[in-house]
Amino acid sequence: MSDSSLRDDRLASRFDLLRRESRGGLVTFITAGDPDFARSCRIMKGLPGVGADLIELGMPFTDPMADGPSIQASALRALKGGQTMVSTLSMVEEFRTEDMETPVILMGYYNPIYAYGVARFLEDAKASGVDGLIVVDLPPEEDAELCMPALEAGVHFVRLVTPTTNASRLPTVLKNTTGFLYYVSITGITGTGTASNDEVKGALQFLRPHTDLPIAVGFGIKTPEQAADVARYADAAVVGSALVEKIAESERIGGDSVEAALMFVKDLSSGVRAARSGAKR
Amino acid sequence: MKNLNTYNSGPEKDGRFGIFGGRFVAETLMPLILELDEAYQAAKADPSFDLEVGRYLKHYVGRPSPLYFAERLTPHLGGAKVYFKRDELNHTGAHKINNCIGQILLAKKMGKTRIIAETGAGQHGVATATVCALFDLPCVIYMGEVDIERQQPNVFRMKMLGAEVRAVASGSRTLKDAMNEALRDWVTNVENTYYLIGTVAGPHPYPEMVRDFQSVIGEEVKGQLKDLEGSDRLPDTLVAAVGGGSNAMGLFYPFLDDINVDLIGVEAGGKGVASGKHAASLEGGRPGILHGNRTYLLQNQDGQILDAHSISAGLDYPGIGPEHAWLHDNGRAEYVSITDEEALEAFQLCSSLEGILPALEPAHALAQVIKIAPKLPSSHIIVMNMCGRGDKDIYTVAEALGVSI
Numbered sequence: 183m184s185d186s187s188l189r190d191d192r193l194a195s196r197f198d199l200l201r202r203e204s205r206g207g208l209v210t211f212i213t214a215g216d217p218d219f220a221r222s223c224r225i226m227k228g229l230p231g232v233g234a235d236l237i238e239l240g241m242p243f244t245d246p247m248a249d250g251p252s253i254q255a256s257a258l259r260a261l262k263g264g265q266t267m268v269s270t271l272s273m274v275e276e277f278r279t280e281d282m283e284t285p286v287i288l289m290g291y292y293n294p295i296y297a298y299g300v301a302r303f304l305e306d307a308k309a310s311g312v313d314g315l316i317v318v319d320l321p322p323e324e325d326a327e328l329c330m331p332a333l334e335a336g337v338h339f340v341r342l343v344t345p346t347t348n349a350s351r352l353p354t355v356l357k358n359t360t361g362f363l364y365y366v367s368i369t370g371i372t373g374t375g376t377a378s379n380d381e382v383k384g385a386l387q388f389l390r391p392h393t394d395l396p397i398a399v400g401f402g403i404k405t406p407e408q409a410a411d412v413a414r415y416a417d418a419a420v421v422g423s424a425l426v427e428k429i430a431e432s433e434r435i436g437g438d439s440v441e442a443a444l445m446f447v448k449d450l451s452s453g454v455r456a457a458r459s460g461a462k463r
Numbered sequence: 464m465k466n467l468n469t470y471n472s473g474p475e476k477d478g479r480f481g482i483f484g485g486r487f488v489a490e491t492l493m494p495l496i497l498e499l500d501e502a503y504q505a506a507k508a509d510p511s512f513d514l515e516v517g518r519y520l521k522h523y524v525g526r527p528s529p530l531y532f533a534e535r536l537t538p539h540l541g542g543a544k545v546y547f548k549r550d551e552l553n554h555t556g557a558h559k560i561n562n563c564i565g566q567i568l569l570a571k572k573m574g575k576t577r578i579i580a581e582t583g584a585g586q587h588g589v590a591t592a593t594v595c596a597l598f599d600l601p602c603v604i605y606m607g608e609v610d611i612e613r614q615q616p617n618v619f620r621m622k623m624l625g626a627e628v629r630a631v632a633s634g635s636r637t638l639k640d641a642m643n644e645a646l647r648d649w650v651t652n653v654e655n656t657y658y659l660i661g662t663v664a665g666p667h668p669y670p671e672m673v674r675d676f677q678s679v680i681g682e683e684v685k686g687q688l689k690d691l692e693g694s695d696r697l698p699d700t701l702v703a704a705v706g707g708g709s710n711a712m713g714l715f716y717p718f719l720d721d722i723n724v725d726l727i728g729v730e731a732g733g734k735g736v737a738s739g740k741h742a743a744s745l746e747g748g749r750p751g752i753l754h755g756n757r758t759y760l761l762q763n764q765d766g767q768i769l770d771a772h773s774i775s776a777g778l779d780y781p782g783i784g785p786e787h788a789w790l791h792d793n794g795r796a797e798y799v800s801i802t803d804e805e806a807l808e809a810f811q812l813c814s815s816l817e818g819i820l821p822a823l824e825p826a827h828a829l830a831q832v833i834k835i836a837p838k839l840p841s842s843h844i845i846v847m848n849m850c851g852r853g854d855k856d857i858y859t860v861a862e863a864l865g866v867s868i
Contacts, residue, residue, distance in 0.1 A: 244634065244768045245753060247646045248489045254633055266765045292487060293752045297766025319487040319752065323477065344491040346653055351494055369491055370651040 206413025207235035211422030215265025233451025241290030314338030373423025406453030478667020565676035583638030584777030585617025587661030662707025663784030666755030677713025731773035732800030822851030
C-alpha cells in the first residue's frame with residue numbers, strides 16, 4: 183500500500199491509537215439489516231459511542247457455511263427484511279456521515295460480492311467508506327478472485343488464521359493479508375465453543391514472530407469477562423454471535439433491540455478497557 | 464488444460480474446469496482439503512488401491528451391472544434402440560455405492576475414524592451408512608427435515624445400518640442445507656472426521672474424485688456395448704439425470720473424447736422452469752459460488768441462493784457439479800429439463816412395460832428418452848443410466864397419483 187493511502191488508513195490509525203492507550207480493542211460484529219434496515223443503522227451508528235473500536239458489518243447470505251445458528255438466523259432476518267448489497271453499502275455511507283475514524287470491515291461470503299460484480303463492488307465499497315473485507319470462503323488459493331483486486335483498490339483484505347493453520351501453511355496465509363490478522367480461536371463455527379486462555383496465549387505466541395500485523399481474536403467470545411481475557415493478550419477481541427443473539431432475544435420479548443445491543447457492547451467495552459490495567463503487556 | 468484437443472484431462476491442479484470448480488472454503492478446512500487431494504492423488508497412482516476398490520465393487524456391490532436392452536420399451540417408442548445401464552441393481556439400490564467404496568477405502572488409508580455425509584433422497588446416506596457398517600466406522604448423516612419426511616424408508620434403513628441421522632432444520636431443509644450442516648460439522652471436527660461427499664460437487668478434489676469413482680459406469684458401458692453390438696460400436700446418445708451430477712458424470716466421462724457420442728444431462732424441471740419451482744441450475748441459474756466451488760446456481764439478483772424444487776429429493780439441489788457447468792458452456796454436453804409430471808409418467812410406463820420401478824431421478828432421464836427415441840432411426844443406440852431403483856419413491860409417487868398407501 184502506498185504512503186498516501188496509509189495516511190488515511192483508518193485501520194492503521196486505530197491500532198496505533200490502541201497501542202498508545204496500551205489496551206486491546208473491541209471489534210463488534212452485527213449483520214447489516216438485522217433486525218431491519220433502520221434499526222441496524224441506529225445500532226451501527228451507536229457502536230463507537232459505547233466503546234466499539236472496530237466494526238465488522240456482516241453482508242447477509244442465505245448459506246453461511248462457517249456460521250452457527252445465531253448468525254445464520256440474523257442473516258435470514260435481514261434478508262427477510264429486504265436487505266441487499268446496495269443497502270449494506272448505503273449503511274456504511276450513512277455511518278460515514280457521522281464517523282470518519284472507526285474502521286468498518288465488511289464480512290461475509292463471496293457469492294453476493296461475485297453477483298454484484300467484483301470491480302463494481304470494490305469501487306462502491308471504497309466510495310462508501312469501507313476499510314477492509316473478510317470473506318470467509320476465499321482462502322489464499324483463490325486470491326486472484328478478490329484479494330488482489332481489493333488490495334489494488336486500496337481495500338484491506340483481512341485473513342482468518344485458524345488452529346489448523348500450521349507453520350508450513352502460515353506464510354501462505356500471511357502473504358497477502360493486510361490491516362490485521364483475525365485468529366479464529368476454535369475449530370468450529372461461530373458462536374459455539376470457547377477457547378481457553380492458555381490456548382489463545384499459545385496461538386498468539388506462535389503467530390507473533392511471523393507477522394507485525396495486529397492480531398484480533400474471535401469465535402466463541404460471549405461475555406465481558408471473556409472479551410477482557412482475550413484483550414489482555416490480543417490486539418483486539420471480536421464479539422459477534424453473542425451480540426447478534428442480544429438483538430434476537432430483545433426482538434423475541436418485544437424489547438428495544440437497539441438499546442439492548444448497545445448496552446451489551448458498553449459492558450463488553452468496559453471489560454476490554456479494564457483488562458490491562460495493572461497488567462501491562 | 465495440457466491438451467486442448469481433449470475433454471477428459473481436467474481439472475487443472477487448482478481444481479478448475481474452465482472457470483468452474485475451485486476451492487472456495489474457510490481457512491479451517493483448507494489444510495484438510497490439501498491433505499485429501501494429496502492422499503487421493505497418491506491412491507489414484509497406486510495400482511493396489513485400484514485393485515482393492517475393484518474387489519469390493521465386484522464381490523460386495525455386485526458389479527458389473529448389466530447393460531439391458533429395453534425390449535418392450537424400444538418397440539413401444541418405435542425408434543431408437545434403448546439400453547438401460549442397470550445401476551439400480553447395485554447393492555443398496557443405486558449408483559451411490561460406487562463412490563462410497565472408493566472414498567471409505569481412502570478414509571481408512573488416511574487414518575480417519577469418523578465419517579460424515581449429506582443426503583437428499585437418502586441413497587447416498589444409505590450407501591455411506593452401508594460402507595461405514597462394513598468398515599466399522601461411526602457415521603453421521605445430515606438430512607433436511609423435508610427430505611426425512613418424504614424418504615422415510617431410507618431414514619429407517621440408515622438407522623438399521625447403525626448411522627446417526629441428524630435432521631437439518633435450517634434454510635429450505637433439503638439437500639443444500641444438509642451440505643451446509645455437514646460442512647459445519649467438518650469445520651468443528653477436523654482432527655478425526657472424513658467428509659464423504661456424494662456428488663461431483665464441493666471443493667476440489669471432490670468433483671474429480673467422485674467422478675473417477677463413478678466412471679466405472681461408463682467404462683463398463685463401453686465394454687458391454689461392444690460385446691452386444693459389435694467390436695467397434697459406441698453408443699450414439701447417452702442420457703442421465705443430473706442433480707449434483709454424479710451418475711451422469713460417471714456415465715459421460717469415459718466418452719468425453721468420443722465426440723460422436725451425444726451426451727444429454729437431464730435436470731429436474733419441477734413444475735416447469737418458467738414457474739420458478741424447479742431445480743434446473745443450468746437452464747434457470749447463473750454462475751456463482753456455493754459449497755466450495757464455482758458453478759451454475761439458482762440465485763436471485765443479489766447472489767442469494769434460491770430454493771430448488773423437484774418431486775425427486777435426489778435432484779432437489781440449487782447447484783450442479785462444476786464439470787457439468789463446463790461441459791454445458793463448451794457445448795460438449797447438452798442439458799435439458801424434465802418436469803415432475805413427465806417424470807411421473809415415465810415412472811409408470813417403465814414399471815408396467817419393463818417390470819422395473821425406476822427411482823424418480825432416472826425417471827427424469829427416461830422421460831427424455833421417451834421424448835427423443837421415437838424421432839430417431841432404429842440403428843441409433845441410446846444408453847440411459849438407470850441409476851437407482853424406485854422402491855424408496857413409492858410413497859411420493861402414490862401421493863402424487865392421489866393414492867393412499
